[in-house]
Amino acid sequence: MIEEYRTYLPEAKTVLMKDKLLKYGQFLFPFLVIGFFWEISARIGIINVDTLPAPSMILHEFYSLVWQKGALQRHLVHSLYRLFTGYILAVVVGVVIGTVLGLHRIIREMFSPTLSLLISVPTIAWIPVLLITMGLGGKTVITAIFLGGVFEIIYSTIAGIRSVDRQQINAARIMGVKGLGLFCKVLLPASLVYVMPALRLSIGYCWRALVGGEMLSAMIEWGIGKMIYEARFWNNIKVMFVGLIIIGILGVLLDRTLLKRLEEETLEKWGMLAER
Amino acid sequence: MGNACREMKTENSDIKIEIKDVRKVFGKDASSVVALNNVNLKILANKFTTIVGPSGCGKTTLLYLLAGFEQPTSGQIIMDGKPIEKPGSDRGFVFQDFALFPWRTVLGNIMFGLINNGYRKKDAREIAMEYINLVNLVGFEHAYPHTLSGGMKQRVAIARALAYNPEVLLMDEPFGSLDAQTRKYMQGELISIWENLKKTVVFVTHSVIEAVYLSDYIVVMSARPSKVKGILKSDLPRPRDFVGDDFLALRKETLGLLEEEVQKEIKLDSL
Numbered sequence: 001m002i003e004e005y006r007t008y009l010p011e012a013k014t015v016l017m018k019d020k021l022l023k024y025g026q027f028l029f030p031f032l033v034i035g036f037f038w039e040i041s042a043r044i045g046i047i048n049v050d051t052l053p054a055p056s057m058i059l060h061e062f063y064s065l066v067w068q069k070g071a072l073q074r075h076l077v078h079s080l081y082r083l084f085t086g087y088i089l090a091v092v093v094g095v096v097i098g099t100v101l102g103l104h105r106i107i108r109e110m111f112s113p114t115l116s117l118l119i120s121v122p123t124i125a126w127i128p129v130l131l132i133t134m135g136l137g138g139k140t141v142i143t144a145i146f147l148g149g150v151f152e153i154i155y156s157t158i159a160g161i162r163s164v165d166r167q168q169i170n171a172a173r174i175m176g177v178k179g180l181g182l183f184c185k186v187l188l189p190a191s192l193v194y195v196m197p198a199l200r201l202s203i204g205y206c207w208r209a210l211v212g213g214e215m216l217s218a219m220i221e222w223g224i225g226k227m228i229y230e231a232r233f234w235n236n237i238k239v240m241f242v243g244l245i246i247i248g249i250l251g252v253l254l255d256r257t258l259l260k261r262l263e264e265e266t267l268e269k270w271g272m273l274a275e276r
Numbered sequence: 277m278g279n280a281c282r283e284m285k286t287e288n289s290d291i292k293i294e295i296k297d298v299r300k301v302f303g304k305d306a307s308s309v310v311a312l313n314n315v316n317l318k319i320l321a322n323k324f325t326t327i328v329g330p331s332g333c334g335k336t337t338l339l340y341l342l343a344g345f346e347q348p349t350s351g352q353i354i355m356d357g358k359p360i361e362k363p364g365s366d367r368g369f370v371f372q373d374f375a376l377f378p379w380r381t382v383l384g385n386i387m388f389g390l391i392n393n394g395y396r397k398k399d400a401r402e403i404a405m406e407y408i409n410l411v412n413l414v415g416f417e418h419a420y421p422h423t424l425s426g427g428m429k430q431r432v433a434i435a436r437a438l439a440y441n442p443e444v445l446l447m448d449e450p451f452g453s454l455d456a457q458t459r460k461y462m463q464g465e466l467i468s469i470w471e472n473l474k475k476t477v478v479f480v481t482h483s484v485i486e487a488v489y490l491s492d493y494i495v496v497m498s499a500r501p502s503k504v505k506g507i508l509k510s511d512l513p514r515p516r517d518f519v520g521d522d523f524l525a526l527r528k529e530t531l532g533l534l535e536e537e538v539q540k541e542i543k544l545d546s547l
Contacts, residue, residue, distance in 0.1 A: 168375050171376075171436075172377075173363040174368065175436075176389070
């Protein structure tokens with residue numbers, strides 16, 4: 001072969017064990033420092049533990065919620081079920097609507113003011129309306145999650161579909177691909193450059209909608225948002241903090257383990273990240 | 277031995293594609309641009325035909341009409357007795373900027389056309405491997421396009437366009453974005469592949485040397501609104517010598533035809 005080429009080397013990406021530990025250390029260090037001073041301040045009485053419990057008290061509460069009452073798991077299962085139902089619904093509906101609007105100029109121009117209007121309404125503002133129309137149960141929460149995520153996905157899918165290289169579409173067409181095949185085999189993977197960041201952003205929006213929805217829906221019994229809200233009646237600030245921390249940790253975990261992995265397996269592997 | 281002639285003088289049976297009075301206008305009203313006007317051309321089966329012309333003369337537009345990506349404003353393009361109305365797998369297309377699918381491996385890209393034309397996965401894979409061999413990419417079948425150099429990408433694109441065995445191969449300045457060394461190498465590769473398969477090729481380029489090196493017929497287009505200015509036939513033996521006397525003579529003749537048009541184009545631009 002005459003020409004130079006860049007060799008395909010997946011091995012180059014393998015991170016050494018030592019580097020990995022260092023990375024986790026870097027990640028954890030600020031938390032440990034904050035936790036340490038927080039604990040000290042609580043012990044020597046700078047902080048009133050009735051309003052801001054010490055980390056050790058929160059950990060203890062966490063332990064008792066998980067192993068003695070078995071409540072936390074149950075709250076989480078309900079929340080995650082709602083989150084994924086609403087999120088997946090938002091992704092599917094968002095991609096379909098986004099594709100239609102991305103492909104047809106007239107429909108897009110017709111609906112884009114409506115979309116701008118809807119996206120500027122905070123999800124939490126929908127909830128009182130949903131409580132009346134959808135009832136006080138889980139359906140309202142799932143709908144709120146759906147609304148929280150769907151607009152971001154619609155917008156990004158429109159941008160993604162419109163950004164697809166005309167030549168790639170032509171290449172597929174001359175090989176006899178059209179209609180749904182063209183959508184699945186070309187439009188969808190090509191627009192992932194725009195859709196992928198939206199998938200990551202919108203799961204965060206869905207999370208927020210979930211917690212808000214659970215707090216306001218009177219008929220539901222289980223859910224992490226419910227847990228925090230109910231703790232208010234017992235003045236149990238420790239449970240609230242367990243809830244807050246769990247929400248934060250799960251948010252990071254969902255992004256890091258699920259969506260970031262998905263991005264690595266698609267855009268990064270295909271060399272499409274630079275295009276953005 | 278280039279003898280300029282207005283028509284390719286051959287029997288009708290050899291004609292693969294006939295372009296009849298084709299006119300293509302982009303845009304409407306005052307802002308419209310006449311890209312092609314009154315283009316008449318017969319493209320012969322199993323021959324390598326190159327279209328050269330001054331830049332912006334509508335060479336690519338003509339190729340897009342042959343592919344069916346665009347429709348002529350008036351006139352007709354007939355392939356094997358049937359008008360070309362839309363893209364279809366009886367033709368293959370190689371783009372200047374490759375237009376590979378970055379989410380598919382080399383093998384996946386080449387299998388794309390096969391799978392869509394009803395081949396079973398196993399057969400498609402086998403055929404794709406043959407073409408990977410043909411374009412010298414063995415060992416890279418599982419690489420993703422972004423890891424390849426420009427020349428390698430274009431070889432994938434050529435293999436992809438050939439694998440499903442289209443009757444006509446349309447190539448739009450396929451080596452335009454490659455460096456000079458790679459370009460020269462690819463021209464040689466293309467000719468050896470073509471000599472193997474003897475397909476009807478329509479190749480658009482702005483490089484006269486490339487046209488003279490590759491073609492059986494060189495079609496020179498006029499400046500916009502363009503039509504066919506002249507056709508040169510070349511039966512120089514292959515592989516051709518870039519500095520042979522016959523080669524240089526044909527090159528000069530082609531350049532002569534083209535030169536007048538380039539002058540016109542420059543005048544048009546400076547108005």
